[in-house]
Amino acid sequence: MHVGLIVGIGPAATDYYYRLLIAAAARAGVALELTMSHADVSTLLRHQAAGDVQAQVEVYLRLAERLARAGAQQIAVTSIAGHFCIDAFKAVSPRPVIDLLQxxxxxxxxxxxxxxxxxxxxxxxxxxxxxxxxxxxxxxxxxxxxxxxxxxxxxxxxxxxxxxxxxxxxxxxxxxxxxxxxxxxxxxxxxxxxxxxxxxxxxxxxxxxxxxxxxxxxxxxxxxx
Structure with a gap:
């Protein structure tokens, strides 16, 4: 299945997720179908501090639509801080979201x-x-x-x-x-x-x-x- 990741929040987490996913695919002997779209960590932290759910959802939605156009069938956000607006994002995401909180x-x-x-x-x-x-x-x-x-x-x-x-x-x-x-x-x-x-x-x-x-x-x- 083609998975899309919203990444960049922060950069070390992006690398960590990427390596874990590559390793899992290699162990299974399966080619990984993965597309990533970059979000800005400073923007996220500012929106989280202000409690501005709508502003961050708009960021995610733009990136999720890009991932959907690339063929992603499910989407995940590689940031726990970035899950402050996850319910609102899930409600509008063009693809199902693999929710870290759940x-x-x-x-x-x-x-x-x-x-x-x-x-x-x-x-x-x-x-x-x-x-x-x-x-x-x-x-x-x-x-x-x-x-x-x-x-x-x-x-x-x-x-x-x-x-x-x-x-x-x-x-x-x-x-x-x-x-x-x-x-x-x-x-x-x-x-x-x-x-x-x-x-x-x-x-x-x-x-x-x-x-x-x-x-x-x-x-x-x-x-x-």
């Missing part, structure tokens, strides 16, 4: 987790993952929320993580698990793969939302049209 709600239900922490942008953390994780106690950083947001926004825009930014995320993650009793910390920002690699041990359990979302996109892409 993917994560199903995943946490399957795992039986009751209490999770969040690392990501202020909008994602303050909204407790947009309020979609029914039956789960969702905890945002308390003292570190603004530091985490600023570190994340800078990292996402630059596509690299500095040692100082890494320490912000590690400190917040340790606090969420050790002081607030979280069973796991959701990497609720798709660029956090820059900090939490598959072979890294941060000292607390994490769930990589981008990798879980990408796995669902891959399964969709590997289906017959």
């Amino acid at each position: 993917v994560m709600r199903a995943d946490l239900q399957a795992r039986g987790l009751q209490r999770v922490g969040l690392l990501g942008t202020r909008g994602v953390m303050a909204s407790r993952f947009y309020g979609v994780l029914d039956g789960v106690d969702v905890i945002a950083p308390v003292d570190d929320l603004l530091d985490v947001h600023e570190a994340y926004a800078a990292m996402a825009s630059a596509g690299i993580a500095t040692p100082a930014q890494r320490e912000v995320f590690m400190r917040a993650g340790r606090s969420l698990t050790r002081e607030h009793g979280c069973e796991a910390v959701l990497l609720a920002g798709t660029d956090l793969a820059l900090v939490f690699g598959p072979d890294d041990d941060p000292g607390f359990p994490v769930l990589d939302c981008a990798a879980i979302h990408a796995a669902v996109i891959a399964r969709t892409a590997l289906q017959s049209p």
Whole structure:
């Protein structure tokens, strides 16, 4: 199946999704049908901060129509911050949307987790993952929320993580698990793969939302049209 991705928000997440999808297709021995369309991370963060759902939906709609013309049969947005307007976008998208929020709600239900922490942008953390994780106690950083947001926004825009930014995320993650009793910390920002690699041990359990979302996109892409 031909899948379309709205990417660029941020650049490291684009690369991460792309590599995961290529690897999944290679393992399956299937040619990947994929088209990507670029959105601007600074524009997204501005719209999210202002709560301007309509402005960001208009951006997505223009890109989704481009993807549909290219032959995409389903569409995904490679940004958790970018899901602040996902319901409004799904209502007008020319193709079905593989919604990361719904993917994560199903995943946490399957795992039986009751209490999770969040690392990501202020909008994602303050909204407790947009309020979609029914039956789960969702905890945002308390003292570190603004530091985490600023570190994340800078990292996402630059596509690299500095040692100082890494320490912000590690400190917040340790606090969420050790002081607030979280069973796991959701990497609720798709660029956090820059900090939490598959072979890294941060000292607390994490769930990589981008990798879980990408796995669902891959399964969709590997289906017959």
